Amino acid sequence: xxxxxxxxxxxxxxADARVLPRFEDAKAAGLPAKLAHALENAKKKKLFSGKKGExxxxxxxxxxGLGKSESFKPSSLLRVIGATYPTLRRxxxxxxxxxxxxxxxxxxxxAAQGLLDAAYRFDDFKKExxxxxxxxxxxxxxxxxxxxxxxxxLIVAEAVRKARDVDNQPPxxxxxxxxxxxxxxxxxxxxxxxxxxxxxxxxxxxFNSILAVGNGSVHPPRxxxxxxxxxxxSEPWVAIVGKGITFDSGGISIKPGxxxxxMKFDKSGACTVMAVMGALRDLNVxxxxxxVLAFAENLPSGSAYRPSDxxxxxxxxxxxxxxxxxxxxxxxxxxxxxxxxxYKPARTVDLATLTGACCVALGEQFAGLFGNDDALxxxxxxxxxxxxDAVWRMPLDEFEDDxxxxxxxxxxxxxxxxxxxxxxxxxxLKAFVSGPWVHLDIAGMxxxxxxxxxxxxxxxxxxxxxxxxxxTQKTESTVAKPKK
Ligand code: BES
Ligand code: ZN
Ligand code: ZN
Numbered sequence: 001x002x003x004x005x006x007x008x009x010x011x012x013x014x015a016d017a018r019v020l021p022r023f024e025d026a027k028a029a030g031l032p033a034k035l036a037h038a039l040e041n042a043k044k045k046k047l048f049s050g051k052k053g054e055x056x057x058x059x060x061x062x063x064x065g066l067g068k069s070e071s072f073k074p075s076s077l078l079r080v081i082g083a084t085y086p087t088l089r090r091x092x093x094x095x096x097x098x099x100x101x102x103x104x105x106x107x108x109x110x111a112a113q114g115l116l117d118a119a120y121r122f123d124d125f126k127k128e129x130x131x132x133x134x135x136x137x138x139x140x141x142x143x144x145x146x147x148x149x150x151x152x153x154l155i156v157a158e159a160v161r162k163a164r165d166v167d168n169q170p171p172x173x174x175x176x177x178x179x180x181x182x183x184x185x186x187x188x189x190x191x192x193x194x195x196x197x198x199x200x201x202x203x204x205x206x207f208n209s210i211l212a213v214g215n216g217s218v219h220p221p222r223x224x225x226x227x228x229x230x231x232x233x234s235e236p237w238v239a240i241v242g243k244g245i246t247f248d249s250g251g252i253s254i255k256p257g258x259x260x261x262x263m264k265f266d267k268s269g270a271c272t273v274m275a276v277m278g279a280l281r282d283l284n285v286x287x288x289x290x291x292v293l294a295f296a297e298n299l300p301s302g303s304a305y306r307p308s309d310x311x312x313x314x315x316x317x318x319x320x321x322x323x324x325x326x327x328x329x330x331x332x333x334x335x336x337x338x339x340x341x342x343y344k345p346a347r348t349v350d351l352a353t354l355t356g357a358c359c360v361a362l363g364e365q366f367a368g369l370f371g372n373d374d375a376l377x378x379x380x381x382x383x384x385x386x387x388x389d390a391v392w393r394m395p396l397d398e399f400e401d402d403x404x405x406x407x408x409x410x411x412x413x414x415x416x417x418x419x420x421x422x423x424x425x426x427x428x429l430k431a432f433v434s435g436p437w438v439h440l441d442i443a444g445m446x447x448x449x450x451x452x453x454x455x456x457x458x459x460x461x462x463x464x465x466x467x468x469x470x471x472t473q474k475t476e477s478t479v480a481k482p483k484k
Contacts, residue, residue: 001119003112003137003154005147010099010140017093019062019084021077021103023069024050035061052076055083062087074106075388082114082454088134095136105143109153110388112139113465116157118454122168152283156468159279160461162186167271167446167459171247171264175219176295179244179267183224183274183293191281193227207334209313213327214296216251216304221296223335226277231288238287239345240277240467241335243328243352244270244295251298251324252306265459266328268446269351270295272463276471279464285472290343294335298327310408314338317431320408328354329428330412336432347376348437349470350429351463357421359444366392367445367462370426373436380438380470389466391440395420399427440466 006013010020011032020031028036038058042048048056052067062084066072081098088096100107115137121130139150166174166182180196187194199220202211207223214221245266249255255263270293277291305311309321311330315337319330332350339345358368369384369391371377377393384391402424405411410431414424426439445462448455 001115001132001134001137003139003150005108005150006097006138006140007142007146008140010097010101013097013138013140015093015095015097015138017060017062017088017091017096019064019081019096019098021064021066021080021099022050023066023072025069026050035059039063052080055087057087057091060091060093073385073388074104074110075386077107077110078114078117078388079454080114081111082118083452085115085118085134086453092133094133095138096134097138097140100139100141103141105141105146105149108139108141108143108146109149109156112137112150112153113157113160114454117160120161120164121456122165122458124169155279155282156465159275159468160464162278163271163275163461163464164459166274167265167268167461171297174246174264174267176214176222176244176246176297177219179246179270179293179295180222180224183226186274186278187226189278189281191228191230192277195225197223206312206314207338209311209319209330209334210294210296212305212309212311212321213245213251213298213331216299216301217297219246219297221294224293224295226274226291226293228277228280228289228291230280230285235288236346237343238289238471239292239339239343239348240273240289241292241332241339241348241350242270242273242294243267243332243350243354244293245328245331246295246297248298248325248327249300251304251327252300253324254300255325262447262449265447266353267295268353268442268459268462271459272351272461272467275461275464276467279468280471283468283472287471289471290339290345292335292339294331296327296331298324313432315341315432317410318408320405320411322411322413326412326425328352329425332429333432336429340432340434345435348433348435349380349440349467350437351440351442353443353446354441355422355425355443357418357425358441361394361422362392362444364444364448366390368392368394368422368426368441369438370394370396370423370441371438372396372430372433373438376436376438379473380466383466383470383473387465387469389445389462391466394426395423396426396430399423400430403428403431
């Protein structure tokens with residue numbers, strides 16, 4: 001797909017199809033007489049009134065509803081514009097013009113990303129590839145800086161695609177070693193230093209909890225550190241940490257068969273982190289960011305770790321394993337322990353498909369946001385609104401007692417009935433944290449089970465836009481001194 005910004009009226013552009021976003025309260029003024037008339041009729045017949053999610057096609061024009069103008073968010077265009085993609089196919093449109101005049105400049109970015117998201121297909125394993133039918137997209141906008149917004153949007157969209165591509169790989173291909181190789185590939189494109197440790201190095205350095213989780217698999221764990229030093233030397237690190245379980249069978253505490261296939265997406269957090277690292281470089285972001293990826297495969301076998309095992313983690317704290325299926329927090333214990341000791345980051349955000357309980361609480365609408373620093377949480381909430389990656393703040397402190405163990409520093413499950421499972425998961429992680437930190441439980445957001453018009457089923461790349469919005473936020477200086 002070839003995108004361009006055109007500072008013209010949408011009707012002055014040549015295109016096979018036109019997409020016209022409309023507010024609920026919009027007048028028909030400015031439309032060609034024939035279309036204005038058709039729109040009046042459509043309104044009368046309750047076919048289209050501009051409500052959010054509505055779409056109506058007539059004569060090569062797709063009208064899409066934006067809802068009320070006062071509650072409009074540019075990021076809503078990801079879905080609104082993305083959802084026109086199947087219609088564009090039906091119309092056989094290879095060139096499209098989208099009317100963004102009158103909308104804020106960010107609309108240019110989200111309209112382009114929406115189409116690219118919708119057009120994404122994972123067909124590496126298909127003999128017949130899906131052809132791309134939309135070739136040219138003209139974004140009609142007279143906003144200052146629209147071209148710059150488009151340029152950045154293409155980088156962000158590419159990063160989202162990268163995360164989805166790696167995450168969609170099956171676990172017989174995407175072993176921990178394969179995943180580490182993907183991170184190295186991103187780093188090799190320049191500007192990022194990647195370090196990969198294999199099982200021998202992990203043993204020597206004391207990463208016992210990652211090793212324990214991976215011990216049931218013939219594909220041993222990998223730990224990856226990606227350093228992007230785009231800021232001044234004097235500036236502190238910001239850390240992003242991703243859970244990278246290449247397949248989560250539950251291990252000895254094995255999961256039921258239904259939907260177990262979805263546990264190939266248990267590496268989503270790490271996929272997002274590696275894609276973000278590449279995008280920071282491509283966007284030339286002025287910040288020092290370290291990305292940490294913890295890869296292991298959780299399988300049952302004669303060598304698998306077991307309920308009742310006691311583990312000594314990287315920073316010396318101990319874990320009582322009571323359920324081998326709560327493995328994400330176990331690998332993150334080492335990863336967080338390492339990153340705080342080694343980098344003393346001013347801010348740390350981890351992303352993990354950590355708990356089914358988070359899906360129960362927030363469904364496929366929000367990722368759970370937990371943390372120990374109000375300002376940092378507020379920054380991520382702002383980035384969420386800006387980026388369209390939805391998060392919802394959840395409680396944490398009240399659950400710290402639930403993960404205390406009689407015989408170790410923490411145990412890896414909370415309440416025996418699983419009450420507040422997302423919060424007890426976060427409370428466990430907090431034991432390995434020593435600085436401003438946010439945990440994002442992306443279990444409900446990382447993949448889609450059934451396709452939507454704006455997104456195929458499979459990996460979503462959730463978090464890429466959120467982290468990039470946060471790391472490039474103007475309101476927050478990522479270079480500020482860490483709080484004491
Ligand atoms: N990867 C799963 C969490 C998950 C489940 C994500 C379903 C998305 C959909 C995680 O490792 C896990 O199994 N967590 C357990 C924790 C429990 C044993 C305390 C869970 O959620 O059941
Ligand atoms: Zn699990
Ligand atoms: Zn898991």
